[in-house]
Every structure is written in C-alpha cells, then in structure tokens.
Amino acid sequence: MYPRIDFLYLSEPAMIHAGVLNAAACVSVCEETFGLLGKGDYLMGGPNHNHHGISITFPPHSAFPNMPMSGPDRRFAAMPGYLGGRFDVCGNKWYGSNHANAKEGLPRSILTMMLNDKQTGAPLALMSANLLSAARTGAVAGVGAKHLANRDARVISVVGCGPINKACLTALMTQLPSVKKIVCFDIILQRAENFARWAEKKYDVSVVGVSDAEPCFRDGDVITVAASRAKPLYFKDEWIKEGATILVSGPFNTDDSFLTNCKIVFDHTPMHRAYLEEGIASGDKEAYYSGEMGGPFYRLLDAGKLPALEEATGLGDVVNCIKPGRLNFEERIIFISCGMSVFDIAWGFDVYKTAAANGIGTLLNLWHEPSGF
The missing domain is CATH 3.40.50.720 (NAD(P)-binding Rossmann-like Domain)
Structure with a gap:
C-alpha cells in the first residue's frame, strides 16, 4: 500500500525459473501484442508515439579523455512504452551494447527491463532482460x-x-x-x-x-x-x-x-x-x-x-x-x-506475474515513505 513502495527484482536465474524461456507461451503473448498494436492500444516514445527508442552513440574523436569512442555496435538505448489490453502497464528496456564485450567474456548487449505502474510511475519490477529480449525477438x-x-x-x-x-x-x-x-x-x-x-x-x-x-x-x-x-x-x-x-x-x-x-x-x-x-x-x-x-x-x-x-x-x-x-x-x-518495446513489456509482464504468484525473485524497498512530503 502507498506511500510505501516495494518492487520485485528478478535476476537471470529467477527469470528462467519464472518461465522466460517458454517459447510457445511467448509466441502466444506476442501474437496478443500484435493484436493490440493493430488496434492502436499502445504508446511508444517520440511525438508520434512510434519511435523505436532513443540512443546514445559515441563520436570517433573527443576532447574529453573519459568519453567512449565509437566502435562496432557501441551504443546505449532506452525503449519506453505503454501496452494496453490486459497488460495495462508501462515499461522501459535499457541496454548498453558493444561488439568488444566478447573480449571480456560478456554478451554484446547487456539489458535490463523496468515495469512501472501506469498511474503513479512506481516501479513494479526490475528484471534481467537479455533472455527476455531474445525470447520476444524469437517469438x-x-x-x-x-x-x-x-x-x-x-x-x-x-x-x-x-x-x-x-x-x-x-x-x-x-x-x-x-x-x-x-x-x-x-x-x-x-x-x-x-x-x-x-x-x-x-x-x-x-x-x-x-x-x-x-x-x-x-x-x-x-x-x-x-x-x-x-x-x-x-x-x-x-x-x-x-x-x-x-x-x-x-x-x-x-x-x-x-x-x-x-x-x-x-x-x-x-x-x-x-x-x-x-x-x-x-x-x-x-x-x-x-x-x-x-x-x-x-x-x-x-x-x-x-x-x-x-x-x-x-x-x-x-x-x-x-x-x-x-x-x-x-x-x-x-x-x-x-x-x-511493447513486446518486452508484454512478455516481461507475464513473467513478472508468474514470479510474483510463485514467490520467485527478491522484493526490494524503494522507500517506506518518501522524504520531503
């Protein structure tokens, strides 16, 4: 209950436990999402509500020694959205990408997903999203x-x-x-x-x-x-x-x-x-x-x-x-x-609901009550 805000954190193992790799279910959810897209029951970024997202890309040269330089597939991107229907939730996928990550034993992209209450903006879940993103792409x-x-x-x-x-x-x-x-x-x-x-x-x-x-x-x-x-x-x-x-x-x-x-x-x-x-x-x-x-x-x-x-x-x-x-x-x-982003939101929402219903993940506290109010 408000003003206290708790949200669920789902690590990659928790996401697997909650069914993120269930391909048949993910296809069904993505088909449902296409139906909502066709009806217009969604929003994404930009003034036309249809931007894929917004990216930070890096210059080939910079006067600032700590600023990253451009390289293959090197960028950060935010992909916000709202999806209606039974989902009725907002979310944002955030990722950094760098082709050179393989040298560090890392995947090219490292992704997280945040789901938020559509009215208050309160976080509902923060989840590891590499498998989520791959699953919805495949679906x-x-x-x-x-x-x-x-x-x-x-x-x-x-x-x-x-x-x-x-x-x-x-x-x-x-x-x-x-x-x-x-x-x-x-x-x-x-x-x-x-x-x-x-x-x-x-x-x-x-x-x-x-x-x-x-x-x-x-x-x-x-x-x-x-x-x-x-x-x-x-x-x-x-x-x-x-x-x-x-x-x-x-x-x-x-x-x-x-x-x-x-x-x-x-x-x-x-x-x-x-x-x-x-x-x-x-x-x-x-x-x-x-x-x-x-x-x-x-x-x-x-x-x-x-x-x-x-x-x-x-x-x-x-x-x-x-x-x-x-x-x-x-x-x-x-x-x-x-x-x-709406596909990440849809599949992330269903995985979150499964996790919450089955005690999967870690509940984190944002605050018991907000300071200064």
Whole structure:
C-alpha cells in the first residue's frame, strides 16, 4: 500500500525459473501484442508515439579523455512504452551494447527491463532482460511464421548462428510441425557447426552447419535472418525459392528486384513511418538508412518503387484479420521485424506475474515513505 513502495527484482536465474524461456507461451503473448498494436492500444516514445527508442552513440574523436569512442555496435538505448489490453502497464528496456564485450567474456548487449505502474510511475519490477529480449525477438518471428509461412514447410534455414537465432529457431519449431531439416549458416564455420550440434540435440530432425550462404538460402522454406550488425548479410533474388518466407530480425541487404517482387509484411507500419521521418530529420538519409534494419525498404519507398506505407501490411493487420497474410503456396514473403518495446513489456509482464504468484525473485524497498512530503 502507498506511500510505501516495494518492487520485485528478478535476476537471470529467477527469470528462467519464472518461465522466460517458454517459447510457445511467448509466441502466444506476442501474437496478443500484435493484436493490440493493430488496434492502436499502445504508446511508444517520440511525438508520434512510434519511435523505436532513443540512443546514445559515441563520436570517433573527443576532447574529453573519459568519453567512449565509437566502435562496432557501441551504443546505449532506452525503449519506453505503454501496452494496453490486459497488460495495462508501462515499461522501459535499457541496454548498453558493444561488439568488444566478447573480449571480456560478456554478451554484446547487456539489458535490463523496468515495469512501472501506469498511474503513479512506481516501479513494479526490475528484471534481467537479455533472455527476455531474445525470447520476444524469437517469438515475433514465430508469430510471423504462424501467419505467413506455408504450413507444410519442411526446411528452416538459420542465417546467423548467434543467440538471437537460437531464440528464433526455438519459437519457429513450436509453429512449424512439418520441419524435417535445419540448415545453419554462419561466416565462421565453427559457429555454424556448434549451432547445428545444439539444434540436433534439441530436435529430432536432420541438421547441418555450413559457411556458404547461397545453398542455405536456396534450401529454405522458412529463412530466419539474424546476422550481426557489424557484418550485414547480402542475399540474391535468385536464391529465394517459390513459396519461401524470410523472417528478418537482423540487418541485411538484397537485390531491389526481390523486394519489388515479393510480399512485404512489416511488424508495425507506423513505426517504420517514424523511421522515415527520423531519416529526413538526420540530414543524411543514406547514412541513416545504412544503420537500420529497414534500410533496404526505406530506400525503395523514397524512390517510389514500393507502395507507400499507408498501403502496406503490418502483422497486426494480419492477426486481426483486417488484411490477408499468405494468399497462396507460391508467394514469396519477407517479414521485417525491427524490435518494439511493447513486446518486452508484454512478455516481461507475464513473467513478472508468474514470479510474483510463485514467490520467485527478491522484493526490494524503494522507500517506506518518501522524504520531503
């Protein structure tokens, strides 16, 4: 009871105990979130309520000796949001990212998530969010597969063998019961083979690791792309077979002919309009687009080679049966997912509720009563 404020702290082991890695449940929650997005029952940052977040990036040179210098994937970012429906809660994902973290034995990004009461701003939970973020990223791809992939898809191609694609593959396997083969590509063959061994132990299917991108793309009925920001992947139109579904969770480049001759489904079109506005405001759209996952689409939108975003399809439209998903077996579909705080909020909320109901985590006190009032 107020004015006392307590909140729940959930470490990574506590998050695991509370079910953060339950891929099927996470897919269901993310599908529910897409439904709310399609209805407009959400808010994110910026004056248009659709900004992905706000980032601190570092300069190549500085007169201040303690200021960090720019480097591959080096930034801090805050991703605030509100999600309605049964969630009815505010939250913010905060992370620091640095490609050089691997030298310290750390993941590239270190993330935390805070949930807050929508009325008072009081903290409800502070949680470790690396697994949370990976799980919801994978689950978003899982929702994409559920609504866009051919139901008899037999081959999943994994492009980029890092932790994000582990989460993506885990979610996809809850939605694609006909899969018989997994092809794992990474430019470092050892990583691809390690990923393949992990998948082979987890699933009763044929798995192979490769370091050549072309056969991986050509083989895939469903292709999950989560390559490194430091090494954006290029694939060719001719590599993508009839009926394939590409689920994009990381940066990429491809032939313009592919993007103008396939069905494009965005995670949420209003957010991509915000990206276009930010590109204009940056004063250097080309440089801005080069750093964004949606860059290949934005260039074509600017050039008038793709229909305007007002006419485009968001996955929330498909989930809410406002627009169709896959129309036939032959369609080639690409789904672009740039990440949205509302998915972290949704899955974080459910994990928090499970933890609170089962005595998981550590209760921390903010104050017994606020000073100076």
